Amino acid sequence: MPTMIAKLGTLAVLGTLAPALGTAHDLSDIDLAIGGSSSWGRPAILIAWRNTNKVFEAEVLVQNLGRDPGKGRVFIEIVDPDGQVLMRRPEAGQEVEVSVNGKDSGGLEGELVQVMGSPQANQLIDRMDRDHIPYTIRAVIETAEGDIDRSNNVSGKTYNNEARVDKGSREQFSYRLSNSSEKPLSLLIEIDSAGFPEDWALETNPKTGEFINLAAGETVHGQLAISQAGSEFRQQRGTLVLRAIDVSTDRVFDVREWYVAADAIQPSLDDREQVIEVLNGSIHVEVVAHDPQSGIKEASGVRLEYSTDEGVTYSNKVMAYADGNFMDPTRFSTEIGPFVPGTKVQLSLSVSDSVGNILRRELGVKEVTGD
Numbered sequence: 181m182p183t184m185i186a187k188l189g190t191l192a193v194l195g196t197l198a199p200a201l202g203t204a205h206d207l208s209d210i211d212l213a214i215g216g217s218s219s220w221g222r223p224a225i226l227i228a229w230r231n232t233n234k235v236f237e238a239e240v241l242v243q244n245l246g247r248d249p250g251k252g253r254v255f256i257e258i259v260d261p262d263g264q265v266l267m268r269r270p271e272a273g274q275e276v277e278v279s280v281n282g283k284d285s286g287g288l289e290g291e292l293v294q295v296m297g298s299p300q301a302n303q304l305i306d307r308m309d310r311d312h313i314p315y316t317i318r319a320v321i322e323t324a325e326g327d328i329d330r331s332n333n334v335s336g337k338t339y340n341n342e343a344r345v346d347k348g349s350r351e352q353f354s355y356r357l358s359n360s361s362e363k364p365l366s367l368l369i370e371i372d373s374a375g376f377p378e379d380w381a382l383e384t385n386p387k388t389g390e391f392i393n394l395a396a397g398e399t400v401h402g403q404l405a406i407s408q409a410g411s412e413f414r415q416q417r418g419t420l421v422l423r424a425i426d427v428s429t430d431r432v433f434d435v436r437e438w439y440v441a442a443d444a445i446q447p448s449l450d451d452r453e454q455v456i457e458v459l460n461g462s463i464h465v466e467v468v469a470h471d472p473q474s475g476i477k478e479a480s481g482v483r484l485e486y487s488t489d490e491g492v493t494y495s496n497k498v499m500a501y502a503d504g505n506f507m508d509p510t511r512f513s514t515e516i517g518p519f520v521p522g523t524k525v526q527l528s529l530s531v532s533d534s535v536g537n538i539l540r541r542e543l544g545v546k547e548v549t550g551d
């Protein structure tokens with residue numbers, strides 16, 4: 181009697197949900213979550229340098245998947261490959277407060293929250309980018325009360341991993357999960373592959389839905405692997421988000437993200453938007469770049485290189501993100517100097533997309549005039 185079984189199944193599900201929705205003292209249906217970006221498919225966490233001091237701000241999209249409005253506090257963490265938190269912004273107790281309407285009144289679109297970094301956080305990110313050390317920017321929404329699903333309250337983006345997929349290639353992403361506490365830890369592994377290209381084969385160890393038990397001080401290694409065997413090369417991209425849920429608390433213990441793209445095309449520059457001008461002995465440069473296949477590499481994708489000795493030695497400076505979403509035209513700016521009047525500065529630009537296709541552009545020589 182398959183019909184009967186199906187009916188019983190439905191009733192059982194309704195039976196479980198009914199108390200949560202119907203109990204007088206708990207009418208709330210709130211589910212705050214770190215959102216995903218519709219234009220990109222990655223978690224909606226962007227590193228920006230909007231303010232005048234060029235200290236980074238992270239933009240974090242907070243959605244509400246429940247019917248009722250909810251409130252919470254947002255912070256970000258910079259996390260090393262072992263899952264250890266290197267820095268948290270803002271400091272504990274200073275989290276950014278956010279209110280998000282229910283899902284039918286704007287909650288699905290969500291609220292964009294800006295979290296201030298610090299000069300130290302800038303230096304940390306810049307150093308890890310220079311050293312090619314993988315790190316994760318983790319965003320956390322702590323719901324004030326009544327969140328019905330805490331497994332989506334933490335998301336993250338992981339940088340400096342191999343991101344390029346070629347025809348016939350097999351790419352691997354390794355991760356470590358460490359229990360630095362003094363108690364055993366039981367973790368549920370969840371791998372979110374929504375939006376992943378269908379013709380890419382995915383292998384994971386452990387698999388989604390598996391449990392891992394870690395003794396105090398123990399570390400476990402895991403792998404994600406994808407291959408594009410046999411298919412045509414097509415410009416495609418996809419994101420895997422790995423969450424390790426602490427079974428005893430239902431909270432996210434750790435999160436990693438693997439963004440991959442099949443992309444063989446260099447980023448482009450919009451020449452009409454290029455600005456190079458001398459201001460009080462310093463040189464101000466502004467460019468607009470875009471990369472619709474895999475996105476301009478975040479954080480340090482656009483670098484200005486400059487030489488004051490006719491190209492014998494070069495210094496370089498990461499250009500600050502001003503506005504845009506890294507796939508569509510996105511503005512970057514920087515200032516170098518001040519230089520002694522009369523200095524001739526040779527300028528060149530390097531723009532990298534997320535998988536490492538690099539556009540180089542010579543910007544010529546700019547002479548710094550006296551005031």
Ligand SMILES: [Ca+2]
Binds near residue numbers: 211327328331
């Ligand atoms: Ca939630």
Ligand SMILES: [Ca+2]
Binds near residue numbers: 443444446447472473
């Ligand atoms: Ca590209």
